[in-house]
Amino acid sequence: MKDFAELLDRLAYTPSRNDKLRLLADYFASTPDPDRGWALAALTDGLFFRLPLRRILTELIEPRVDPVLFGLSRDYVGDTTETIALLWPGSEEGAEPPRLDDVVEALRLGAATEVPALLSHWLDRLDTNGRWALLKLMTGALRVGISARLAKTTLAQWSGTPLADIEEVWHGLRPPYLALFNWLSGQGKRPEAGNRPIFRPLMLSHQIEDKDLAAIDPADFTAEWKWDGIRVQASNQGGEPRLFSRTGDDISRSFPDVVEGLPPGVVLDGELLVMRGNEVAPFNDLQQRLKRKSVTASMLKSFPAHIRLYDMLFEGADDLRPLPFTDRRARLEAWHDAAKPPRTDIVRPA
């Protein structure tokens, strides 16, 4: 916990991206498993604890600190969890502080009713900075200016592995990322996604500025309308049909209508829309569906979902990604003509 607390503390005060990168790389190099993997998960938003933290803290603080003094302190510091980290009265000299691994495992596996007792036990054994980091970790929002992308870039630079290779295996990995660190430190094989139903990194779209247009030869490009939906990846690998958002979130449960019709063996790239007949409904209609984790029969009927396909990443065992887009597009069109999957279409040039 001490190393993790020091890392968070330095990151929070360090403005430069390159300096953050160095702090992270030093941490990954010097911290053993599984602690560094849990830290990576915390930094890339892969750790969530469903806890009524505010209530737990209120219950812990009330009997320990005079409410007037707590109020004055809170007003001065400007942040409740930081205030608690600073004035927590119970510190036990010389007691062994918890490891990050102890904390994460206990929070993941323990019963919610045990959390207040555990938390006060940990707070007693940590120094100020450790208490601050622990409470930050439990809120689930570290806010130290590290994006998931920057964390992966650090792993790439630190290990000399191309970033794309890490992105490729990332969605098949789970915290505390033992297989990943084994591979990156040269002690293990690259973790293989195989044909598991995981999100595959895709090529994101970027805005073209007016000044860019002059430098572009139309013969080098294909174009697609910008539809009013969200970019998705639809896949059916290993017998498990899935729908992912462009950041890799699994949204299958919200869209059973498009997921159930996906033929086996494919990974497809396209735009998720609500469509009535041949008409693309406004984005607001799609939002009615996106807001819900599970959908009712009447929602499915009044807001029918549909995918307008752009690209194909896998067909059966063939990984099409090394091929040029024109070849992948030809495969997509041929496949679509033969398979005729429901609730999908392709816009072809007239």
Place this chain on the structure above:
Amino acid sequence: MTEATFALPVFSHGDAGGEVAKLLRSLRQFPERAHVIGVYGLGKCQRLIAMLRAAGYHEPIYLHGALATCCEVYESFGVRLGALKAATSASRDEMKGAIVLAPPSAIADRWSRRLPDALTGFASGWMRVRARARQRGVELPLVISDHADWNELTRTIKETGAGEIWVTHGREDALLHHIQSTGRRGRALALIGREDEDQ
């Protein structure tokens, strides 16, 4: 009569040695950046130098001109501070990865632009609160204070056995509350023009 600079329970100053270790670790991590640390000229400056020497740091320490005189006074009384150099006459290259001490007002000022990729720190009890450190634009806050913290203030009040305490210089409200809730009489003594002297 007591001062009340750090009279809130959030101020309990830990082991300053840990803060010196933090500075030395940062020097190893960022050896191309000059570490410019804000220090008060009388006391804090010499204390930090002495702690660095005690921690085994024997490289020259570079000083802002305003700090030199006080250091000479200490040395004239036999306090050994090791190799000290004037930051103004040193080359940029020579100060890469070096410790440079300057008055708090100079660390975010034009003055520090002469330093190679300055990483700014500040050795002060105020650095314990994140909003205060961010306000100063500090990258390396070092919680090193020569003032009494909350525990020392409240312990001393108890030890004196005084029945009436006058509180001045800083935040009176929390300390007065503490004094009154422990059955003593407390009064705020405002010294006009002397509030927040250290900020």
